[in-house]
Amino acid sequence: MKVEAQEPVVEFHDLTVSYHKKPVLWNIDMTLPKGALIGIIGPNGAGKSTLIKSAMGLLPLASGYVRIFDEALDDVRHRVSYVPQRESVDWDFPTSVLDVVLMGRYAKLGLLTRPRKADKEMALNCLRKVGMEAYVDRQISQLSGGQQQRVFLARALAQEADLYFMDEPFAGVDAATEAAILSIMQEMTAQGKTVIVVHHDLQSAAEFFDWIVLLNMRLVASGPIDKVFTNEMLQETYGGKLTVLAEVGELVRKRQIPSREKY
C-alpha cells in the first residue's frame, strides 16, 4: 500500500542499505509530502534509524538514492536537520546545555568562526521553546533523559531548517514534555516545514501524525494516516512471518526439542 506525495520533499528511490553486506533495508521506494508531520513506525530492528541515517547521508547506500527538495543531499544540507537517538552520545561529555544547542549553529558559522551574540540569542530562544531556559548553564551530565531529549530538539531547532529527521524524540519523556514537543512540531508543520519522526507507540501515533510510513526491513505502507493506519497494515508490519518464526522458536524452546546432532 503506497501513496505518492503530491508535493514531495523527500524521495527514496529503490534504496537498499546493508551492514557488513547484509541488507537491513530492502528496496525502499517512496515520496514524502511537504508540510506534514510524518511518523515512521515499525518493530525493533525494522530499520527505522537506518532509514533516516541513510537519508542524512550517514551510511553508505548499497543501491538506490535519496533526493531531498529534488536535489542531492549535499546541496541542501543547510535546510535539513537531524535529531539522533538520545543514546547515541556520551552525556558525560564536559560541556553545557547552551554549548550543545549552539552546535546547531556550526553549519551556518562555518569553520574558524566562533558563535556570535546573535547565535547565542538564537540558541536561548530555542531552549525557551522547549521549556529548558532554566538549564542554560547546566552540565549535560546532570540532565534527565527527557531533558536530554529536549536539548537535542533545541539544537535541531537552532539550525532553522525546513526538513527535520528525528529519531525517537518521544522516547522516555513524560506526558507534559510529550505535549510540549508535539505542539512545537505542529507549529513547524503549520509553517510549511516537514517533520519526520521515528515513533514507537502505536496509540499516540494515531493522534500525532498526518502521514505514516510502516516499515519492517521493507516498506509495508506509506500514505495519509486514514488510508494506511489500518489493522491489516499494522498486522503486516508487526505480525506475519516474524510472529510465526517467534512462535516456532518458542515451541522449540518449550518442548525442548533436541538439536539435530542428537538424533
Add this chain to the structure above:
Amino acid sequence: METLQEFFSFSDPSIIAVTVGAVLLSASSAVVGTFTFLKKKALVGDAVAHSVLPGICLAFILSGTKNPLWLIIGAFVTGWLSLVIIDNITLKTKIKEDTAIALILSVFFGIGILLLTHIQHSGNAAQTGLDSFLFGKAAALVGKDLQVFGIVAIVLLVTVALFFKELKLIAFDASYAKALGLPVKGMDLLLTSLTVLAVVTGIQAVGVVLMAAMLITPAAAARFWTNDVRIMTVLAAIMGGVSGLSGAYVSYVAPAMPTGPWIVMIISAIALTSFFIAPKRGIISRGVQQRRLQRMIMDENLLKELYHLGEKDADIYKARSIEEIVEERFFPKDRLRSSLRRLRREGFITKENGHWRYTEAGRQKGQRVVKLHRLWELYLSKYMKIDPDHVHEDAETIEHIITPELEKRLEKMLEYPEVDPHEEKIPY
C-alpha cells in the same frame, strides 16, 4: 636546594631554552591529547607513540644525520602508517580494534628496537643520543632541535585553538557533525596528524615508551576538576607544562638521567592527587557525598519509624525509648544513637529522661516520608501494575529522593488517595 635556586634563577640561557622547550612540548601534547582522551582513543595514542620509533631510526639510517626535520618526517610516516593499518584491519577483518592496536604497536616497536640496536652497533659517530628517544632527554633540546620542535609545538597549539569548536563537536557527536555537513573525515585526519606530530615532538622530552602517558594523563587529571572542555584543555596544558618543567629541572641537576620517567611521574602524581581530592568527581568528595546521603536516609528512616510507632498507639508525640524504636525496626545501635543526636541538634526531636519525642518539625518530616512511601507503593501497583507484595522494597529507596514537585504531581495523578495498596492510611 642550591641547584633548585640556581635553576629557577634562569641565569644560564641554556636553562631557559631547555625549560621553554620542555614546557612547550609537554603542554602541546597535553592539549592534543585532550581530544584523544575525549574521543576515548587513548590506546591509539599509545600505538602511535610506539610506532614512530622505526621511522626515526630509518630516517637516521637513510640521512645519516640527527637533523630533527628528517627525524620528524620519518616518525610521521611510520606513525601514520600504523594508524592506517589499524583502521584497515578493524574495517576489513573480524579483528577488534584493541587487538589490532596491540598487534601493530608491538610489531612496529619491535622493528624500531631492532633498527636502534643495529644503529648502535654500526659505530656511527653521530648516533650518540639517538637512544634518548627511548626515554627522553630534555637537556638535548638545544639549538636547532629546540627551534624545530618549538615551532611544531606552537603550530599544534594554534591549530587546536582554531578548530576547537569542530574538534569538540566531533568528539561529542560525530554523526551529528556529519549531518551538519562538517568535514568530519578531514577533521579526523587533522586530529590524527596532530596526534602524530604531538608524539613526534613530545618524545624529545619524554621518550617513545612513556609518550602515551604524556598525551592522556594530563587530560584525565584535568577532567576531574571541570565540566567544561575549554577549561579542561587549558588545565591539561598547565598540568602538562608543569611536568615538563620538572623534566627540564631533572635534566639540569642530573644530566645523565633520562627525563621521560620523571615527567611522567610528576604528571601521574598530579593525576593521582586529582583523583583523590578534586571536588565533586574526586573520590574523597564522592565518599563524603555518599556518607551524607547515607546519614540522610538513616535520619529519615528514624523519623518514619517514630511516626509508625505513633500511628500504632494513636499518640504521635509520645516520647519513645531506644528499645521501643529498635523493636519497631532494627537499626545498628551506634548509628541509631548518632542519628538521634543529629536529629536533636537539628531540632527535629527532643530528649526527655532518656526518651525521644517529635518536635512539630520532626513530625512533619516523618509524616512526609511515610506519605511518600505509601504514595509510591500505590503508584507502582496502580500504574505499573506491580503486585502489592512487591512494591515495598522499591518505595524504601524512592521515598528519600522524591522532590516536592514530583510529590505534587504524584498526589494529583493519584487524586489524593486515602490509603495505599496495603490499606494503610496516607497522611496529608
